[in-house]
Ligand code: ADP
């Protein structure tokens with residue numbers, strides 16, 4: 001049976017940071033809806049052009065588009081043993097659609113770590129975030145600085161500040177999260193899937209706590225295959 005893990009939490013909680021760290025350990029691909037949209041934006045595909053305005057305003061891309069995009073991504077061969085989802089689902093309709101599509105792949109959402117961080121911390125985290133151009137690796141100017149300023153430790157590419165990490169857009173994104181995504185906490189809690197993880201601890205400690213609650217999948221999955 002494939003293993004599907006959904007990382008839940010507000011923008012800036014540390015989902016991408018943790019997903020990068022644990023994806024390799026678990027042998028599951030890290031699927032970030034935001035990264036896929038940004039990749040499409042960079043390549044100026046139809047999907048990227050459609051998503052651009054919503055992203056710049058800090059709003060959600062419409063459900064039908066987002067669900068179709070994730071369905072296509074999950075059907076690729078590297079996700080045959082499951083996936084670590086980051087940024088999807090973000091609305092109750094997306095969560096329902098995910099359940100339906102995973103049942104088609106003979107799977108289900110196995111566990112939903114909810115990375116919990118107070119709202120006040122999020123603005124400081126997002127406005128200090130630096131992202132790598134090539135693959136979206138994330139840094140923070142204070143909490144997780146790169147070894148060489150402006151350059152990604154992993155692939156050497158340039159670091160940039162996302163347009164939607166400006167203070168005004170960040171505030172809008174947090175509002176959108178509270179209105180549209182926060183209900184998913186109860187959705188998954190009621191289904192017995194939710195596990196709270198304190199996201200205010202240092203990155204390494206969050207990783208340890210997260211790994212402790214995740215299923216051990218590395219025996220069965222091989223990302224390199
Ligand atoms: P998300 O994917 O949930 O939006 P990120 O993983 O991109 O969040 O993290 C947002 C910012 O906060 C980044 O600059 C990252 O380096 C920083 N960060 C992530 N986890 C922590 C942590 N536990 N403590 C301090 N800063 C963190």
Ligand code: AMP
Pocket residue numbers: 011033034035037054055056058059060061062066086087088089090094164173
């Ligand atoms: P993120 O990288 O997760 O912070 O997402 C950046 C932006 O991409 C969001 O503000 C949305 O505009 C868009 N986005 C990412 N994931 C979704 C999703 N699941 N549903 C709708 N829009 C999304």
